[in-house]
Amino acid sequence: MKEKWIIVTGAGSGIGKEIVKECVSKGYSVIACDIKDGALKQLAEDTKGHIETHVVDVKKGNDVKDLFYQIKDKSLYGLVNNAGVYLGENLLDYEENEIDFVMDINIKGYVYFSKYFGELLMKKEIEGAIINISSVSGMEGSSDAIYGMSKAAILGLTKSCAMNFSPYIRVNAVAPTMVNTDMMKNIPEWRKNEYIAHQLIPSFVTPQDVADTVLFLLSSQAKHYTGATFDLNSGCYLR
Template structure:
C-alpha cells in the first residue's frame, strides 16, 4: 500500500512507533526513524532485514534547533519525503497536584511542541513544493475522555485540535488525521494506575486487547491512498469504549 512513500516516524525506537516503522516497511515504504534513544534505534536497525529501506536519526523532538537541523538533513538526503507520523511522547503517570513546573514543561514540550515543530517544518516544505503528503498525529483516548494524569491528558487533547487546524491550514496538499488508541500493551501501560486500567476495560465492548501492531495497521491505512478522503478526522481505536 505504501510503495514509493517515504515516511518520517518520531518516537520510532520502541512500542507503537516501532510497530509503525515495521508496518510501513512491510508495505513497501522507506522510513526515516527518529528517536531520542540511540540504542533503541540501533536495535531497530538490527531487527530489520537487508530488504528494508530504513534510515535512523537521533534527536530530541522538543528542541526546536534539533528539529530544524533534522529538516536540513531531510532536504539534503530525503527531499522526496511525503509522510510524517508524529508519535514521540512521554507519560509520567502523576496526579496534577504532584506535578512540578519543570515536569509540566517536559510533557508539554515533547507531547505538544514536538508535534508542532515537525508539523510546521514538514508542512512548509510540502506546501512550498505543492506536493501531496500525509501527517498522522498520535493522540490518545485520554485526550478525548480525560486522564488520571491531567497534564498528559491535556497534551493529547491539544493534538486533536492541532490535527483539525493543520488539516485546514495544509489543504489541499496534506491530509492530516489523528489516531487515539485506548490502553495499548507497551511499557507505558505498566505505570497507568490500576483503577484507571479497570475503568478503561469496563467501558470496552470488545474484549480483545489493542496491541501496538493493531494501531500500526490503522496508521498504515491512513498513510495510504485508501484513506484519500479522510482529513481532520480522529480514529479512536478503543474497542467501543465510552459509548455508554
C-alpha cells in the same frame, strides 16, 4: 511503488517501532527518529528494509529543523507524530519542570515536526499525509491531567493543520485507548479496570492495531479523510 519516505518519531520502541516495521513491510522507506541511539541501532538491525535512523530531541526546535535540512531532498510523503511521555501523576504532584517536560514532548514536538514537514511539501506542492498519535485521554480525560491535556491539544492541532496544509497534506489523528506497551505500566490499576469494564470488545489494543490504522491513513484509500480522529478503543467510550 515509487519511493516514498515516512518520518516516524518515537520510533525506538512500542507503537513507533511497530509503525516503522509495518511501513517497511509495505514498501515505504522510513526515517526513524528517537532520542535513544541504542534503540535506533537495534531497530535498524531488526528491520529488513530501507530505513534511516536519526537521533533527534523532539523538544528542541533547532534539532528538528536540522533534521529537515538533512532530508529535504528526499521524496517525503508521510509524517507520523508518535513520540510521547506519560508520567502517571496527579496534577497536585506535578513539579513545574515535569509540566514543561510533558508539554515540550507531547505538544511542541508535534508542532515542530508538523511545521517543517508542512513547509517542505507545501512549497513543492507535493501531496502527503500526517498522522498524529493522540489518545482516548484527549477526549475523555486522564488521571494524569497534564498528559490528558497534551493529548487533547493534539486533536485541535490535527484539525488546524488540516486547514493550514490543504489541499496538499491530509492530517488525521489516531486516538487509542490503553495500548500494551511499557507506558501502560504507569497507568493506575483502577483506571485499567475502568477501561476493561467498558470495553465492548474484550481485548487490549496492540501496537500492531495502531500501526494498521496508521498504514490505512497513509494509503490512497484514505484520500478523502482529513481533520478526522480515529478512535481505537474497543468501544470503550461511546458518544
